[in-house]
Amino acid sequence: MEITELRLGNVRNLAQSEIGLVVGLNEFVGANGAGKTSVLEAVFMLSHGRSFRAVRRESLIRFGCESLEVFALVQRNSSLRRLGLSRRKGDWSARVDGAEVVSLAQLLSEIAVVCFEPGSHELISGAADERRHFVDWALFHVERDYVEIARRFRRALKQRNALLRSGVSTEGLDAWDAELVRSGTVLDEWRQKYLAALLPGVEELAKRLLPELGVPTLKYQRGWPVELTFEEALSQRRERDLERAHTGSGPHRADWRLSFPAAPEREHLSRGQEKLTALVCLLGQAELFHKQCGDWPILCLDDLASELDLDHQQRVFGWLSAIDAQVLLTGTAPLAVTPSPLRQHARFHVEQGRVERLL
Numbered sequence: 150m151e152i153t154e155l156r157l158g159n160v161r162n163l164a165q166s167e168i169g170l171v172v173g174l175n176e177f178v179g180a181n182g183a184g185k186t187s188v189l190e191a192v193f194m195l196s197h198g199r200s201f202r203a204v205r206r207e208s209l210i211r212f213g214c215e216s217l218e219v220f221a222l223v224q225r226n227s228s229l230r231r232l233g234l235s236r237r238k239g240d241w242s243a244r245v246d247g248a249e250v251v252s253l254a255q256l257l258s259e260i261a262v263v264c265f266e267p268g269s270h271e272l273i274s275g276a277a278d279e280r281r282h283f284v285d286w287a288l289f290h291v292e293r294d295y296v297e298i299a300r301r302f303r304r305a306l307k308q309r310n311a312l313l314r315s316g317v318s319t320e321g322l323d324a325w326d327a328e329l330v331r332s333g334t335v336l337d338e339w340r341q342k343y344l345a346a347l348l349p350g351v352e353e354l355a356k357r358l359l360p361e362l363g364v365p366t367l368k369y370q371r372g373w374p375v376e377l378t379f380e381e382a383l384s385q386r387r388e389r390d391l392e393r394a395h396t397g398s399g400p401h402r403a404d405w406r407l408s409f410p411a412a413p414e415r416e417h418l419s420r421g422q423e424k425l426t427a428l429v430c431l432l433g434q435a436e437l438f439h440k441q442c443g444d445w446p447i448l449c450l451d452d453l454a455s456e457l458d459l460d461h462q463q464r465v466f467g468w469l470s471a472i473d474a475q476v477l478l479t480g481t482a483p484l485a486v487t488p489s490p491l492r493q494h495a496r497f498h499v500e501q502g503r504v505e506r507l508l
């Protein structure tokens with residue numbers, strides 16, 4: 150899939166920008182603070198409904214402005230979709246082909262963006278919810294009933310925790326346990342299946358980008374002891390859950406990690422190796438998306454040159470040159486590596502919130 154046209158209004162320091170993108174490599178070059186990352190952030194918002202670096206979507210609205218607009222024309226297989234996310238008069242709204250959609254999920258299902266940025270090492274070294282989000286984002290695109298199952302699981306967990314906290318009565322816990330087990334077991338199976346499918350691609354990418362660490366293994370923890378079913382875990386730990394007033398086992402506690410022969414624990418990875426491991430996972434995710442959904446997600450690479458040394462940049466470009474994904478890349482200077490001559494290449498200069506095509 151590709152964005153052919155991107156229109157931004159009041160996104161951080163970008164007042165109004167209309168950017169025609171090419172299907173291959175789109176390079177955004179400019180000084181620090183020029184607005185390059187903001188372009189990627191806007192694209193990411195369309196596919197995730199949030200920024201990759203701000204907790205609040207509101208912080209993206211240009212200082213002193215009340216409205217924000219992100220619009221993209223997206224070519225996917227043979228269809229062309231008009232996607233929009235905006236905030237006007239204090240309300241966020243999402244549009245697909247001009248019509249406002251009831252749920253944000255309808256917009257998010259139309260576009261897929263995989264982004265590597267300076268904070269991506271959190272996927273390896275950060276909290277478990279980063280790694281659950283990584284898997285769940287893919288499940289959202291791959292599993293038709295994901296939204297419904299995840300909603301049922303969240304609701305049951307919230308209700309069960311409320312009952313545990315109330316401490317008044319444990320009546321009703323059985324019903325919520327049953328619902329947690331039904332939806333939670335499905336989530337757990339999907340996650341296991343997804344990670345098993347991800348591993349071969351991750352192994353190949355690790356050989357290319359991190360050969361010195363050896364072939365990685367992937368360890369999945371589903372959030373309760375392996376020797377128990379989820380139902381048994383909930384029932385055996387009910388007393389403890391009542392004492393602690395929250396549900397201590399379940400898919401909401403799941404985690405996974407990559408382990409290398411030369412770096413068995415993540416504490417053994419250097420910061421650069423953490424970043425490369427995150428990149429391996431993200432590129433692996435993009436590749437698996439292509440296998441499972443039939444098209445490549447859009448790849449955003451923020452400030453790649455300051456994240457990776459030249460040799461690793463070359464290895465990444467070697468991989469990129471063999472695939473058909475649209476790439477959006479930022480840097481303070483033009484690329485030091487030569488991208489594939491077979492792919493289209495556009496360069497944009499970003500300065501004080503203005504984007505101008507150079508090449």
Ligand SMILES: Nc1ncnc2c1ncn2[C@@H]1O[C@H](COP(=O)(O)OP(=O)(O)OP(=O)(O)O)[C@@H](O)[C@H]1O
Pocket residue numbers: 160161162163179180181182183184185186187188208209210211212452479481499
């Ligand atoms: N809500 C906002 N309204 C206006 N300007 C903002 C807002 N939030 C951030 N900025 C400014 O917008 C600019 C764009 O930041 P951005 O991170 O996109 O720059 P960049 O070109 O990627 O820089 P770097 O190379 O330093 O990463 C910065 O100068 C920042 O201070």
